[in-house]
Amino acid sequence: MTRFVVNSPNTEYTKQHIFSGYDYQRTEVDVDENGSISVTPITRKFVFKTKRTVPKLGVMFVGLGGNNGSTVTGGIIANREKIVWNSREGEHKADYFGSLTQASTSRIGNTRDGKEVYVPFSSLLPMVHPNDIVVSGWDINGLDLKLAMKRAEVFDYDLQRQLAPLMEKIVPLPSIYYPDFIAANQEDRANNVLNGDCASLAHLNQLRSDIRKFREDNKLDKVIVLWTANTERFCELTAGVHDSEANLMKAIAEGHSEIAPSQMFAVAALLEGCSYINGSPQNTFVPAIIQLAERLGLFIAGDDFKSGQTKIKSVLVDFLVSAGIKPESIVSYNHLGNNDGKNLNAPKQFRSKEISKSNVVDDMVQSNHILYGPGEKPDHTVVIKYVPFVKDSKRAMDEYTSTIFMGGRNTIVMHNTCEDSLLAAPLIIDLLVLTELMERIEFATPEPHREGEPNGYRLSEHPKLEFGRMDSVLSILAYLLKAPQVPKGTPVINALFKQRSCIENILRACVGLPPENHMLLEHKGRSVFGKEVRS
Structure with a gap:
């Protein structure tokens, strides 16, 4: 794994954390009633704190036996076991192509003679490696993952043959099945379900128990729950049900019929201290669930994988x-x-x-x-x-x-x-890796500059800074999601390169690197930018 150290007075490496002082620049615009535009550049100082210890991570997929669930799981095992297989095109080796974190690079600058230097994206900060992720989950169908993989017909036969002994050991946990929320044509698959066809405390408690057992049995530091099951219909937002955490919990206890399975899994995950990612386009994140995530200081992200x-x-x-x-x-x-x-x-x-x-x-x-x-x-x-x-x-x-x-x-x-x-499987891996990383990143705004303190960052006094995490609605993941959830009052950005730039530049800030601007002024006029300036 490529590692590098940023030589900056505003970056401090300790055994447990990376601290980085960062000047964040933005432009504030005022438009008066006549349409005149006034532009004011604003600079705000931030200190980023990133935990360096990578935890043992588990993921619980809702829809483990579906095409995505079996493909992600098989892909992780194939990479971990370094499986090589044959198809009619020849020999193939396991890879993570299609993953931003595992198969792309980031430009970190130029050498003194102008050569651009790129490093693996995953080396910008300490990240979980997908090979180390432990997988479990639920499915309304009870096929083990060997048979689920065969049913999906995604992998080449020779790869399936080698994966089969490892995949057959993974069997989905019984899931909840509320027929009104998914198509009627799914009924013939539903042979691995908990009793009851609408929300209940019994269902919620069982899902929470499943998460706790998975964490304890595998000695995990963290668990992330990710929905990759069937697309649900939109739930009807109902006053007194979806509008507050208290009302939602009361409605679950009373067995209200307008609480979707994805919402039950979201509540269970959050109450067990787990981030929750919604990979389908339904309106899972009603106000009550956002409120619950904010109260607990946990992340939610969605909606719908942006793959093709x-x-x-x-x-x-x-x-x-x-x-x-x-x-x-x-x-x-x-x-x-x-x-x-x-x-x-x-x-x-x-x-x-x-x-x-x-x-x-x-x-x-x-x-x-x-x-x-x-x-x-x-x-x-x-x-x-x-x-x-x-x-x-x-x-x-x-x-x-x-x-x-x-x-x-x-x-x-x-x-x-x-x-x-x-296409979807590597996006799922990125969602897991980046969500876990965001759980280790905090930032603070230092007090104004004082005499004798370099750039006002006060890194030597970082215990005195009040650090906090990103908003519970984790919009940094928008690059990977079709209908990205954003915090209330925040603009939705769908332009792909803006979304990728957001992820990359935030990670750069965490190690004290300036954002990429692609100006390359040092190469735009040799009569102005001599060798001394370029170096």
Whole structure:
């Protein structure tokens, strides 16, 4: 593993923590009634504190036996065991391709002769390695993961053959099954469920007990619970039920019918001190659950993995709008044949997915008032069809029609074949690794600079600083999520490169590196920037 030390007077390495002083710069804008814009640069000092000890991490998947659950688990085992297998294309070695943290790099600067230096993203800060993650979880279907993997038809046969003895030992725990929230066509899979078809304290207590037992049996330091089960219909937000923590707990005790399974798992996870990630597009995070997470100082994140078509859309629309081209119509068609597609065949479940896919362009459109007037945005249609034959190999077809110079038209048509679970699995790994890392990062705002203190960071007096964690709604994970949850009053950012830059620059700040700005002024004018300046 590549390791590096930042040589800065504003960075301090101790046995337990990394402390980094950081000047955060932002621009504050005021617009008066005449439309005049006043811009004020603002600098705020922060101190970041990152625990260096990497814990033993466990994950509990809701939907462990589904395509995503079995693919992530099999992928972790294959990497841990260094499995090599053959397909008709030849020999393959286990990898984490598609993972931001495990398979991408970060530029940390230039050498004195101008050569750019890149390091593995995972080396920026001490992170959990996926090979060390312990896996368990729940599923409404009782197949062990060897059979679940075979049913999914995602991995090559030779890889399945080698994984089988290790996967058959993993059996999902009985889950809760509330038929009204998922498609009726899922009923034939539901053979591993707890008694009762609506919320109850008995269900909540059983889920909490499962989490505690998993933690104790495996001697884990932390557990994260992640929903990768079927998409639910949107729950009907109900006054006196979803609006406060107290009301939600009372409604669970009374067996209220409008509490979704994903909400039960979220409550159980939070009450057991676990972060909770929602990988499907339903509205799990009602006000009561956000309130519970905030009271306990725990993280929640969602919604819906951003793996294929939506990721491409967030790149392409960002490019078009940034280039001054006006997208007028976006039509997205999908067909897939896995169980996710079967569940989405039901109208209420499809509506949840449609909402998460449709809002992805809004912030990019709103960024350009030259192209779009108030309230104006492109026509945007999303279609999903279930075609069993294609199984996990999802087809996505998009048409982007834009207005260009002097009333011209430009149409881009794209066909994207995405092996759905093989794209989603590395995102799930990133969500786990980054969520755990965020649990070890705190920051504080120092008192104003005093005479004799370098840059006012007072790192030598860091015990006196009041450190706190990020908001409970962990919006830094937006890069990995289709409909990112953000704290109340916070703008939603969907532009992909902004989202990645956010993650990278926060991690850079934690070790005292400036944000990447790609100005490279030292290479823009040799007559101005001589060798002495560049060095």
